[in-house]
Amino acid sequence: MGIVEIYEIIMDTLVFIFATNPFSPWIRGVLGGLVIGAVFGGALVMVYLERKFLGDMQSRIGPNRVGGRFGVLQLIADAIKLFTKEDIIPAKADKWLFIGAPIVALTSGFLMVAVIPFDLLIIKGNEYAVAVSRMDISILYIEAVSGLAIFATFMAGWGSSSKYAVLAAFRNVAKMIGYEIPMGISILSVAVMAYSLDIVEIVEAQSSIWFIIAQPLGFVIFFIALLADVGRIPFDQTEAEEELVAGWATEYSGMRWGLAFFAEYLHAVVGSFIVTLIFLGGWNGLPFVGNLYIPGIFWVIAKTIIVMMLFIWIRAALPRYRIDQVIDIGWKVLIPLALLNLVWSTIIGLMWA
Amino acid sequence: MIDLQIIPFAIISIIMIGSSIMVVKSKEVVHSAFHCVITMMAAAGFYVLLSAQFIAVVQILVYVGAIGVMILFAVMLTTRNQEVE
Numbered sequence: 001m002g003i004v005e006i007y008e009i010i011m012d013t014l015v016f017i018f019a020t021n022p023f024s025p026w027i028r029g030v031l032g033g034l035v036i037g038a039v040f041g042g043a044l045v046m047v048y049l050e051r052k053f054l055g056d057m058q059s060r061i062g063p064n065r066v067g068g069r070f071g072v073l074q075l076i077a078d079a080i081k082l083f084t085k086e087d088i089i090p091a092k093a094d095k096w097l098f099i100g101a102p103i104v105a106l107t108s109g110f111l112m113v114a115v116i117p118f119d120l121l122i123i124k125g126n127e128y129a130v131a132v133s134r135m136d137i138s139i140l141y142i143e144a145v146s147g148l149a150i151f152a153t154f155m156a157g158w159g160s161s162s163k164y165a166v167l168a169a170f171r172n173v174a175k176m177i178g179y180e181i182p183m184g185i186s187i188l189s190v191a192v193m194a195y196s197l198d199i200v201e202i203v204e205a206q207s208s209i210w211f212i213i214a215q216p217l218g219f220v221i222f223f224i225a226l227l228a229d230v231g232r233i234p235f236d237q238t239e240a241e242e243e244l245v246a247g248w249a250t251e252y253s254g255m256r257w258g259l260a261f262f263a264e265y266l267h268a269v270v271g272s273f274i275v276t277l278i279f280l281g282g283w284n285g286l287p288f289v290g291n292l293y294i295p296g297i298f299w300v301i302a303k304t305i306i307v308m309m310l311f312i313w314i315r316a317a318l319p320r321y322r323i324d325q326v327i328d329i330g331w332k333v334l335i336p337l338a339l340l341n342l343v344w345s346t347i348i349g350l351m352w353a
Numbered sequence: 354m355i356d357l358q359i360i361p362f363a364i365i366s367i368i369m370i371g372s373s374i375m376v377v378k379s380k381e382v383v384h385s386a387f388h389c390v391i392t393m394m395a396a397a398g399f400y401v402l403l404s405a406q407f408i409a410v411v412q413i414l415v416y417v418g419a420i421g422v423m424i425l426f427a428v429m430l431t432t433r434n435q436e437v438e
Contacts, residue, residue, distance in 0.1 A: 097387070137407055144410045147418030151390065154425055158383055166429070173426050180418070 007295070011121075032114070032132040039113050042304070043265040044075055049305075050312050057316040085254035090160060093251065097159030101248075102256050105152035105263035111145040112270045117200050119283050119296040129200045130297065137197045139187055142274060143180075146229065149267060150176050153238065153248045156260070160251035168247035171323050172238040175228055178330030179235075183225035185338035186218045189345035190278050193352075203282030210281040214348060218341040219279045221334055226275065228326070230267045233315040237323045272307035276300055280307070362402055369395035386428045390421040 048063075052070070055062025067073025089098055115138035117131035135141055150173060157169025191197050193214060194205035202211075212219045228235040239247030249260045276282060280303045283296025291299070321329070372391040379385040393416040400409035 094381075135406065137410055140407075140414070141410050144414040144418060147414065147422075150418075150422055151387075151425075154422075154429070155387070158429060169429070170426075173422060177422065177426075 004293070007293070028132060031130070035113055035116070035118075035132050036110065039109075039266065039269055042269040043262060045305075046265050046269055046308050046311075048072070048075055049308065050315070053309070053312045054316055057313075079258070082255050082258040087254040087256060088251075090162070090251050092161045094159040094161065097155040098251075099159075099256075101152045101156035101159060102252070102259035102263060104155060105149055106259055106266065108145055108148040108152065109263050109266035109270060111148070112142050112267075115141055115199065116270065116273050116277070117203070117282075118300050120200055120204065127200075131200075134200060135198065138199045139191060139202065139278065140197050142199075142270075143184055143187060146267070146270075147176075147180060149263070152260075152263070156248040156252070160248075162251050164244045164246075164250045165248045168238040168244050168250075172231070172248065174323070175235065175237065175326055175330070178327055179225045179228040179334070182221050182330065182334035182338040183229060185335070185342055186222040186225065187278070189215060189218050189338075189342045192342070193345045193349040195349075199277050199282075202278050203284065206281045207284050210279065210284075210287060212279045212281075213287070215341055215345045217337060218345060219275075221338050221341060222279065223275065224329075225334060226271045227311070227314065228330070230271050231264060232268065232311055234318045234321055235326055236320060237326060268311060269304075269308070272304045272311065273300070275307050276303040358402060361398070365395050365398040365402070369399075382428050383425070386421070386425045389424060390417055393417050393421060 051074070052062045054060075063071030063074035065071060065074070066077045089095060114132045115135055117129045117134070117138075119130040121128045121130065153169045153172040157165045157172075190202060190211055193211060194202040196202060196205070227233075231238055238244070239249070244250070249257055252260055277300070281287075281299075282303075283291075283299050285291035285294065285299055369392055372388040372395065375388040376385045376392065379388060394413065397409040397412040397417070400406070400412055
């Protein structure tokens with residue numbers, strides 16, 4: 001039995017599952033569980049890759065003891081350590097806000113996961129997106145719920161009544177207010193070019209040409225704004241170790257800190273998925289070559305891992321900006337360029353129409 | 354057969370009424386601001402129940418993501434270091 005036949009059997013099974021009742025809550029539930037598991041796994045992979053590649057790039061070894069030479073079980077050991085550590089709530093803390101902050105951070109991440117499509121199956125002329133939920137306005141929805149992550153920083157900053165946490169919360173909010181705007185405008189330019197706010201249709205619009213080629217400026221702006229949004233290194237002033245200890249998570253310990261840490265990586269993973277889907281062609285294969293008979297979901301995951309590597313590479317290569325430089329870049333550079341890109345994409349989009 | 358939509362409607366209503374009372378009753382102004390944000394999110398829930406997803410998302414984007422953050426930012430800037438008994 002060749003690979004092609006196995007592929008066809010898998011596809012037939014998927015067809016059967018989806019075509020019988022695509023909106024059955026059981027199927028949606030199983031799909032949701034799978035997607036949540038996949039993104040959890042993705043975040044774990046990202047943490048592991050980050051430690052390993054940072055080690056390589058800085059001429060260190062990285063994790064190398066637990067689970068063989070490559071330290072693949074290091075993360076499990078870390079998780080066990082975090083679960084068994086003492087859970088400390090400071091005496092002066094505002095208890096409900098302190099407890100709620102990691103929950104809000106994770107909620108925002110998981111709400112974003114809900115609309116991320118992994119593939120599009122076309123069965124007898126009907127389209128079935130491999131996603132927990134397909135919305136008409138999914139990219140706008142992602143933009144909206146990613147904004148909820150700011151509240152986690154706020155709640156932690158106020159709740160833990162620590163100078164470091166409050167300073168980090170202020171920095172985070174000042175940064176987020178500035179960077180949500182170029183991010184929103186570059187998403188808008190993509191939507192203008194694709195004539196849709198639905199991620200599935202945005203990906204389908206890239207079947208001939210990826211949007212990174214059609215609007216490279218938009219990609220650069222979106223990527224920088226995304227780095228700032230998820231707090232990766234050139235923009236991680238909210239947890240600058242030399243200045244603010246651990247930023248807004250200073251007073252957290254044990255698994256609460258673990259959740260806060262995990263929420264950041266979850267946002268980074270979801271951010272890489274969004275970059276893949278709206279700029280790198282999603283489940284469309286390479287340009288001019290096509291899919292090469294590889295299912296779309298593998299293309300999505302491969303491209304996502306490449307974007308993650310780019311994140312890690314940037315972290316290893318660049319130093320950290322000062323907070324005033326960050327605000328300057330956001331308001332004085334990125335927003336004018338984003339508006340320019342909007343004009344460009346409108347003109348190109350109209351010409352293509 | 355009772356319309357099942359009454360259940361989420363009741364839950365969201367209770368959340369909304371409770372949090373809007375807490376906006377007025379809270380001792381600390383930051384808590385008021387957070388309850389205000391919860392009230393706005395409950396309003397988005399009502400829009401979803403009315404099958405107006407676009408308005409719900411825009412409600413979250415504008416009221417929660419922008420106005421709520423601005424209120425919180427201003428409140429935290431002004432009231433830090435005031436001991437509340």
